[in-house]
Amino acid sequence: MRTDRHDATDPDDADRQTSPHARSWSHDLFDALRAADVRHVSYVPDAGHADLIARCLDDHDVVATVLTTEEEGIAISAGAWLGGMRSAVLMQSSGVGNCINMLSLPVQTRSPLLMIVTMRGEWGEFNPWQVPMGRATEATLTAIGVRVLRVDDESGVVPAVTQAATMAYEADQQVAILLGQRLLGAKTW
């Protein structure tokens, strides 16, 4: 874990640092996913999701798949649903741009999709390279028909995940929850 800018010699590495604290909202988020019978998650490693990813990897009832790029998770989720399993995709806002064409799969097949996106580039952001995709995240998702829900405070996380899971898995909707950078806290360098 790197919290000191002088230690962050590799910007890519530093950008994916482990989050400094176990946060209660991420544990509540995991419990909400399990309550919705989500049994598969795919993810590209991300600091904002680090605690949630660790919980998924520790739970033997959840299959966790590490991806090379985020759109893989969109296709895996559609395949898992074909087989009767509920899957969720975890990513950072920068990964949303990678997903755009693959999103035609759940949109056109009307398959459930639950994306949980940690935002960068919008609140106390140190790295300007995160800003363009952070600005484009919501527009990208809505352009292809994914429903977007923003959460900016801790108390909103569980209700958002619970109702989004219902809309996705019960009503065949494609839903993305954007966890605002204000909730996550600006990245510490």
Next chain:
Amino acid sequence: MVTAPLEPSDGLDRRVVVSSLLADRGDTLVVTGLGSSTYDVHAAGDDDANYYLWGAMGAAALVGFGLAIGQPGRRVLVITGDGEQLMALGSLATIAVAAPSNLDIVVLDNERYGETGMQTSHTGHGLDLASVAAACGFPSTGVVRRLDELERLDVEIRSANSGPSLHVVKILPVDHPRSMPSRDAVFVKNRFRAQLGLAPN
């Protein structure tokens, strides 16, 4: 590894290959990549356990992978083309790491983009997808060029789960009449789920 470019006489007929792969398929679940692979599987006989892609290029192996996770007791066979698989080269890394033993991928490789005018693909420039899969960690990979090799592949994909596997089958760059399944994505999804006993929402 660089291989010699495919000669027109070098390779198998894609419809013969797919019919052979799907003969006596039992309860195998099949996912097809967009374009000619979808037409080939449909031409071999429509089946409720076929999931046809008409878009989302690069999705075939990954949809098959997700299905293999959701149905761990069933064999999943992905039939796709070289261009479709090349679009998701990273998926081979993801699948190899996850190592689903019930997933087999067959790449019908004419070394061309058949749907768009037979432009040369990366495999036509020497890229070997079976070697890529092996380097990623697939326990079973190979290249099939002859009928006797195809027969061995038919046996392997029916044998005990030893996957994930990826086999490249070199096929002739010849167009066949299109045999088109429904393009209604919701219908095809619900039909597929229904044969697994899963109700539509």
